[in-house]
Amino acid sequence: MRRSLAVGMLARGQQAIEFEAAVVSAGSTTQLSGSTSPKARAVVLYVHLSEAALTSGDRLAPAWLENAGGHLVTAGQVAGWCRAGSTTKVTVRPVLDLAATLHSTGYQPSPTLTEQVELRDRTCVFPWCNRPARSCDKDHIVPWESGGPTSSDNLAALCRRHHRLKTHGGWTYTMLTPGEYLWRSPHGYAWLRDRSGTTDLSPPAVPSPADPPDQ
Ligand SMILES: [Zn+2]
Incomplete structure (x- = not known):
């Protein structure tokens, strides 16, 4: 049964620049301003990780970037973003069972x-x-x-x-x-x-x- 976890990330400030650089390296076509103003930009990414990637600690396990053209990154990269510190807000959405029937x-x-x-x-x-x-x-x-x-x-x-x-x-x-x-x-x-x-x-x-x- 496939499950996925959507992680919405909101990054601000200096960390946002690094965060955006990560997005650029993943091939996003989003135009980035490059501004260093703490309030200049917010970035939301939807990252899909398997439960196994979360629990095994395998940093090379694949994660899927939904709104950056479907690019693959690694669980280790995602962990790095989540460690970005107090200037980065990370929102973790509940696990949704993709095979369940909802009405x-x-x-x-x-x-x-x-x-x-x-x-x-x-x-x-x-x-x-x-x-x-x-x-x-x-x-x-x-x-x-x-x-x-x-x-x-x-x-x-x-x-x-x-x-x-x-x-x-x-x-x-x-x-x-x-x-x-x-x-x-x-x-x-x-x-x-x-x-x-x-x-x-x-x-x-x-x-x-x-x-x-x-x-
Ligand atoms: Zn179509």
Whole structure:
């Protein structure tokens, strides 16, 4: 069962400069001012760590930077940021079980359910789309008006463009397991999308009878 921990970090003052340098080295495209004013800038990062990385003390265990382009850092780097001292404020969010089924009573998902879907899906779940889940709509896979519940197993992150494609373009999808989706195009092609990426399930083209087989 996959669990993740989101650590929101707010860094200020001189430590913020070092903190930002760490973000830059991780490849963030964020424009940084470079100001040394203590109140010039606040930085919030969402860092995902496995429970094992926290408990084993393995400084080389991978951690995932959600809003810096999905870059990997190490648990040791995260530990270094957390040690930044009194000028750095570190907020640790509760562990969310990404496989649990949460329900909301109305159309709108609760903040906890929204957070769970965003952490589970990470990006828009349309094949090959990389838009961050936090900026995506939370789509009712079975529409709300058709009786679809507002729950973990019926919500998925879709960017606005692909939400429209699903609503009006004839594309359909189902959730096989938490975070794993089977998509079908209007022409019957199929793709599997999970946390590791997209797999094309369409059968290979049948060779024409006019083409002789390879010798
Ligand atoms: Zn998308």
